[in-house]
Amino acid sequence: MSTVSPPRSDDLLLRMRVEAFMADYVHCLDTDQLEAWPEFFTEDARYRVCTRDNFDRRLPLSVMSCSGRGMFRDRISALRTANVFEPHVYCHVIGALRILGSSPGRVETESNFQVARTMVDGTMSIFACGRSLDTVSIQGEALKLSERIVVLDSRQIDTLLVIPL
Amino acid sequence: MSTVSPPRSDDLLLRMRVEAFMADYVHCLDTDQLEAWPEFFTEDARYRVCTRDNFDRRLPLSVMSCSGRGMFRDRISALRTANVFEPHVYCHVIGALRILGSSPGRVETESNFQVARTMVDGTMSIFACGRSLDTVSIQGEALKLSERIVVLDSRQIDTLLVIPL
Amino acid sequence: MSTVSPPRSDDLLLRMRVEAFMADYVHCLDTDQLEAWPEFFTEDARYRVCTRDNFDRRLPLSVMSCSGRGMFRDRISALRTANVFEPHVYCHVIGALRILGSSPGRVETESNFQVARTMVDGTMSIFACGRSLDTVSIQGEALKLSERIVVLDSRQIDTLLVIPL
Numbered sequence: 001m002s003t004v005s006p007p008r009s010d011d012l013l014l015r016m017r018v019e020a021f022m023a024d025y026v027h028c029l030d031t032d033q034l035e036a037w038p039e040f041f042t043e044d045a046r047y048r049v050c051t052r053d054n055f056d057r058r059l060p061l062s063v064m065s066c067s068g069r070g071m072f073r074d075r076i077s078a079l080r081t082a083n084v085f086e087p088h089v090y091c092h093v094i095g096a097l098r099i100l101g102s103s104p105g106r107v108e109t110e111s112n113f114q115v116a117r118t119m120v121d122g123t124m125s126i127f128a129c130g131r132s133l134d135t136v137s138i139q140g141e142a143l144k145l146s147e148r149i150v151v152l153d154s155r156q157i158d159t160l161l162v163i164p165l
Numbered sequence: 166m167s168t169v170s171p172p173r174s175d176d177l178l179l180r181m182r183v184e185a186f187m188a189d190y191v192h193c194l195d196t197d198q199l200e201a202w203p204e205f206f207t208e209d210a211r212y213r214v215c216t217r218d219n220f221d222r223r224l225p226l227s228v229m230s231c232s233g234r235g236m237f238r239d240r241i242s243a244l245r246t247a248n249v250f251e252p253h254v255y256c257h258v259i260g261a262l263r264i265l266g267s268s269p270g271r272v273e274t275e276s277n278f279q280v281a282r283t284m285v286d287g288t289m290s291i292f293a294c295g296r297s298l299d300t301v302s303i304q305g306e307a308l309k310l311s312e313r314i315v316v317l318d319s320r321q322i323d324t325l326l327v328i329p330l
Numbered sequence: 331m332s333t334v335s336p337p338r339s340d341d342l343l344l345r346m347r348v349e350a351f352m353a354d355y356v357h358c359l360d361t362d363q364l365e366a367w368p369e370f371f372t373e374d375a376r377y378r379v380c381t382r383d384n385f386d387r388r389l390p391l392s393v394m395s396c397s398g399r400g401m402f403r404d405r406i407s408a409l410r411t412a413n414v415f416e417p418h419v420y421c422h423v424i425g426a427l428r429i430l431g432s433s434p435g436r437v438e439t440e441s442n443f444q445v446a447r448t449m450v451d452g453t454m455s456i457f458a459c460g461r462s463l464d465t466v467s468i469q470g471e472a473l474k475l476s477e478r479i480v481v482l483d484s485r486q487i488d489t490l491l492v493i494p495l
Contacts, residue, residue: 012346016177023261023276030277030296052419089217089318091294093260093279095423096353111353112360114423114446116279116294122321124291126454129421129446131360153419156452181342188426188441195442195461254382254483256459258425258444281444281459287486289456 011099018109018136019097021143026092026113029164034079037164038072042137042144045069049150049165052130063152064164079163090127090163091116100133106146107136115165128165129153176264183274183301184262186308191257191278194329199244202329203237207302207309210234214315214330217295228317229329244328255292255328256281270303271311280330293330294318341429348439348466349427351473356422356443359494364409367494368402372467372474375399379480379495382460393482394494409493420457420493421446435468436476445495458495459483 021040028036041047049064066072095112102108110133117127135147150165186205193201206212214229231237260277267273275298282292300312315330351370358366371377379394396402425442432438440463447457465477480495 012342013177015346015350016180019261020180020263023263026260026277027263027275091277091279091296091318093258093277093423095356096349098350098353098357110357112356112421112423114279114421114444116291116318118294118318120320122319124294124319126291126446126456129448129454131421153421153446153448154452154454155450177342181345184426185345185428188428191425191442192428192440256442256444256461256483258423258442279444281456281483283459283483285485287484289459289484291456 011102014102014107015097015099017138017143018099018107021136022094022097022111022134025145026094030090030092032089034076034163037076038069040145041069041072041148042139042146043069045072045145046147047072047145047164048148049152051155052151052153053155055149055151075164087120089118091118092165105138107138109134109136113165132165176267179267179272180262180264182303182308183264183272186301187259187262187276187299190310191259195255195257197254199241199328202241203234205310206234206237206313207304207311208234210237210310211312212237212310212329213313214317216317216320218320220314220316240329252285254283256283257330265298272301272303274299274301278330297330341432344432344437345427345429347468347473348429348437351466352424352427352441352464355475356424360420360422362419364406364493367406368399370475371399371402371478372469372476373399375402375475376477377402377475377494378478379482381482381485383485385479385481405494417450419448421448422495430463437466437468439464439466443495462495 025040028034028040045068047064047066048062050062054061066075092113092115098110100108100110110131112129112131114129115127116124118124130151130153133147133149133151134145137144137146190205193199193205210231210233212229212231213227215227219226231240257278257280263275265273265275275296277294277296279294280292281289283289295316295318298312298314298316299310302309302311355370358364358370375396375398377394377396378392380392384391396405422443422445428440430438430440440461442459442461444459445457446454448454460481460483463477463479463481464475467474467476
């Protein structure tokens with residue numbers, strides 16, 4: 001905490017851009033536009049969902065893991081064609097962004113999230129919560145994720161975890 | 166996503182103003198200052214709460230619908246005098262704002278929300294979640310909603326939906 | 331609402347600084363770095379957790395109360411050494427910040443929050459929700475809380491409320 005400098009105008013612009021980008025990211029997931037999901041990542045991006053326990057102990061185990069945008073696309077194709085699951089919708093709410101570091105063309109952030117899931121019968125519950133560690137690459141006017149690590153608070157993974165977080 | 170330009174300083178100011186306005190809006194509801202609720206809208210504003218299913222299929226069915234500020238006031242009067250319901254309180258959390266478009270004097274936004282409801286016995290649960298599509302009119306220093314569409318993730322409507330969202 | 335002036339650039343910077351500070355605050359709690367918690371407060375800070383009912387009726391009753399940073403440290407020591415409780419983790423999400431007032435070196439804010447708790451068996455639920463009223467003192471580049479009042483929506487206090495909010 002004591003190492004955090006007060007933000008300057010440039011930082012504010014960057015923060016706002018990242019916040020707007022993350023809002024677009026969760027909107028893509030929540031509105032089931034999954035085919036657009038890989039477009040939020042760089043070509044060689046890494047994506048990983050893991051439990052807090054494994055993350056804290058630096059264990060490489062992941063609940064879900066993708067490396068390279070082709071693998072992201074495969075995952076969505078598989079989800080669309082092969083998986084059978086009960087219909088449900090997600091609603092992500094992201095907490096305030098923490099900027100962990102930045103260098104020209106790149107910013108590292110962390111933010112809490114909670115996902116509410118609504119089943120077809122109207123039942124609502126918290127489906128997942130935790131935080132994400134995101135490395136955002138600034139490519140001119142576009143932002144892309146070069147790494148996203150989703151750290152789940154729960155050790156138990158719901159069998160319905162078929163849609164990316 | 167690819168069509169989003171990086172925000173400029175003016176955009177930032179506008180975004181901040183809308184965020185502050187929406188924070189005031191939910192504070193009004195969460196603190197039961199419902200008589201002030203119509204004041205957040207323009208005189209001829211439209212307000213609608215609908216299910217995601219009906220919204221996606223462009224069906225006109227609404228769970229709640231008001232047109233014109235007089236109707237907003239009537240709704241609150243009715244709620245205060247006629248309805249009998251179990252005491253409970255709401256806590257809205259709004260996700261990051263997406264700016265869908267803006268023109269002089271007007272901005273269109275979208276944001277996710279989750280509402281936690283606490284009953285008198287202390288039971289807490291997610292009461293409603295989804296997103297809102299808001300058209301905000303800029304009238305000098307004041308902001309007013311000229312349209313607000315609340316799209317609920319759930320198809321089942323809780324019979325306790327007596328307070329606006 | 332009608333008394334809120336549109337924010338200027340200085341206000342934006344201040345708002346951003348407070349948002350970043352609050353994000354650091356909840357990160358400290360959510361990652362169990364409780365020994366750093368007192369550092370977020372001024373030396374003579376007051377901290378209080380109370381129910382909405384008691385707050386609205388201006389009753390002095392508190393669920394938890396600390397006055398002066400020494401007392402904050404004692405609380406954490408007690409928690410680390412004496413308390414035995416079931417392992418669980420918290421995930422705070424804070425809603426949009428409302429700036430209630432500011433003067434040189436000081437800003438008063440209000441924000442909603444929801445805390446999801448995950449038990450060791452993976453059960454997730456809303457553990458607490460409500461709002462906090464924070465007085466933030468600006469000491470050069472550092473921000474510190476000189477007062478924090480957490481107003482819980484629930485009247486029932488979970489016996490597991492051992493970690494600060």
